[in-house]
Amino acid sequence: MKDSQLLHNLFRTEYRKLVSVLCYLFGIKHIEIAEDIVSDTFLAATETWSLKGIPDNPTAWLYTVAKNKTKNHLKRNVFFEQKLSPEFKYAAQKSEEIVIDLSARNIADSQLAMIFTVCDPCISTESQVALALNLLCGFGIREIADAFLTNKEVIYKRINRAKEKLKAENIKIQQPTILEINDRLEPVLTTLYLLFSEGYYSSSQNTILRKDLCAEAMRLVHLLMENKATNKPSVNALFSLMSFHSSRFDARTNEKGEIVLYDDQDETKWNQELIIQGTYFLNQASTGDRITRYHLEAGIAYWHTQKEDTDEKWDNILQLYNSLLILEYSPIAALNRTFALAKVHGKEKAIQEAEKLNLKDNHFYFSLLGHLYTDFDNQTALAHFNTAFKLAKLETDRKTITENIKKLVY
Amino acid sequence: MNEFVLIIRRDMISKDATPSPEQMQAAIKPFQDWIGGIAAQNKLVAPPKRWDSDGRVVKEDNVVTNGPYAEIKESVGGLFLIRAENYEEAVEIAKGCPILKWGASVEVRMAVPTE
Numbered sequence: 001m002k003d004s005q006l007l008h009n010l011f012r013t014e015y016r017k018l019v020s021v022l023c024y025l026f027g028i029k030h031i032e033i034a035e036d037i038v039s040d041t042f043l044a045a046t047e048t049w050s051l052k053g054i055p056d057n058p059t060a061w062l063y064t065v066a067k068n069k070t071k072n073h074l075k076r077n078v079f080f081e082q083k084l085s086p087e088f089k090y091a092a093q094k095s096e097e098i099v100i101d102l103s104a105r106n107i108a109d110s111q112l113a114m115i116f117t118v119c120d121p122c123i124s125t126e127s128q129v130a131l132a133l134n135l136l137c138g139f140g141i142r143e144i145a146d147a148f149l150t151n152k153e154v155i156y157k158r159i160n161r162a163k164e165k166l167k168a169e170n171i172k173i174q175q176p177t178i179l180e181i182n183d184r185l186e187p188v189l190t191t192l193y194l195l196f197s198e199g200y201y202s203s204s205q206n207t208i209l210r211k212d213l214c215a216e217a218m219r220l221v222h223l224l225m226e227n228k229a230t231n232k233p234s235v236n237a238l239f240s241l242m243s244f245h246s247s248r249f250d251a252r253t254n255e256k257g258e259i260v261l262y263d264d265q266d267e268t269k270w271n272q273e274l275i276i277q278g279t280y281f282l283n284q285a286s287t288g289d290r291i292t293r294y295h296l297e298a299g300i301a302y303w304h305t306q307k308e309d310t311d312e313k314w315d316n317i318l319q320l321y322n323s324l325l326i327l328e329y330s331p332i333a334a335l336n337r338t339f340a341l342a343k344v345h346g347k348e349k350a351i352q353e354a355e356k357l358n359l360k361d362n363h364f365y366f367s368l369l370g371h372l373y374t375d376f377d378n379q380t381a382l383a384h385f386n387t388a389f390k391l392a393k394l395e396t397d398r399k400t401i402t403e404n405i406k407k408l409v410y
Numbered sequence: 411m412n413e414f415v416l417i418i419r420r421d422m423i424s425k426d427a428t429p430s431p432e433q434m435q436a437a438i439k440p441f442q443d444w445i446g447g448i449a450a451q452n453k454l455v456a457p458p459k460r461w462d463s464d465g466r467v468v469k470e471d472n473v474v475t476n477g478p479y480a481e482i483k484e485s486v487g488g489l490f491l492i493r494a495e496n497y498e499e500a501v502e503i504a505k506g507c508p509i510l511k512w513g514a515s516v517e518v519r520m521a522v523p524t525e
């Protein structure tokens with residue numbers, strides 16, 4: 001492996017661990033100091049390793065240097081220590097005796113605590129996702145900007161504002177108590193699901209980056225599953241859902257990076273290992289007395305792993321969408337439910353219900369109507385696809401709609 | 411938009427009551443489709459719950475009798491809240507109830523808007 005590649009990989013895996021451990025140690029007020037120390041550590045690695053070669057155990061090297069830099073910082077900066085001391089977990093100890101615990105256990109604990117801090121509802125979900133990518137996943141500002149299809153300035157501001165807000169609210173970096181977990185887990189799962197969707201549905205052409213985002217979201221959910229207190233059925237259901245979706249990652253875009261619709265996908269490209277993994281965790285999730293949206297969505301995703309159109313498949317999907325909508329309304333679920341309704345009860349019935357949905361500013365709504373009217377009343381179908389085209393803003397969506405119009409006209 | 415309560419009543423005491431348990435069983439999916447269709451329009455305020463068929467009726471002087479349906483054949487089978495513009499729309503929605511054909515009824519009542 002090339003040296004630069006090694007350092008890049010180490011940065012990916014170790015940066016976030018070190019930042020989490022130091023933030024956990026210092027408290028929310030000193031996130032920047034933690035980040036500075038870790039950045040310095042990697043800078044030192046770049047310089048030293050290029051002169052002296054890569055050490056035998058690069059990770060241990062990084063940990064030792066980070067520990068020393070932290071101790072030096074604390075020794076040098078008496079003022080910092082005083083300011084820090086009220087919330088400093090090792091405040092009673094002298095700086096020479098400070099234990100910077102980089103054991104696997106403490107790294108896991110720190111990361112878990114940081115997940116709950118970053119996903120605190122006092123900041124917007126949009127900011128939570130950006131901050132999670134930055135602090136929990138070690139993504140740079142530019143990468144995050146690429147994923148969000150925006151510029152660095154916007155992300156930089158968003159992250160800084162979020163950090164300021166967390167400080168102002170004095171959010172503690174700590175693991176939630178058993179009693180808090182149910183309440184606090186919900187927004188965390190929402191954010192991690194959003195992070196995943198950002199990667200899965202992003203129209204960014206950067207496939208590697210998009211895959212990375214999905215993988216990171218899954219890693220964080222996995223972290224929650226590794227801890228007994230947070231290993232809840234809803235967490236397993238979310239992991240299952242992500243596994244099912246990921247199984248289609250390679251099949252849902254072509255060589256040109258264009259979206260391939262479900263019906264046109266080559267199912268031999270679906271990743272069977274991920275499907276098996278999804279099924280396993282869906283079973284794991286089937287305990288307790290609460291059915292969450294993740295259970296229902298994972299169930300829907302499970303049935304989509306069966307390519308063949310059977311009555312059983314669509315019947316189940318329809319019932320799952322019914323339950324999902326009863327639990328929580330969303331326009332996309334309403335549209336998908338109507339699509340399933342057409343499969344089970346025919347197009348006529350589905351058109352009746354579709355026309356009641358009243359989603360007149362949503363291009364997917366008109367695409368759905370276009371599909372329902374196709375081979376039933378092609379003139380009306382065409383009119384709906386045209387409306388969809390006018391409403392769609394993304395190039396990828398417009399392309400899909402154009403394909404549908406072409407199928408209708410020729 | 412106004413809120414309406416939809417109260418489904420059906421015979422739960424007669425021996426040969428309809429809908430029968432088999433008919434109720436057969437109505438599960440159509441019932442879910444009906445509620446799902448309301449939810450898909452974002453008009454479901456509070457979903458139906460499953461109520462048992464046991465029940466008690468409480469009256470003056472600590473009189474408690476078994477069953478919420480001691481004297482009438484129209485017991486409450488279920489109730490839920492929806493959003494609709496007016497009675498006309500709420501009634502249209504209520505007409506979708508899949509057990510009407512077996513003698514059930516749906517009472518539609520509008521919540522009086524709070525000032």
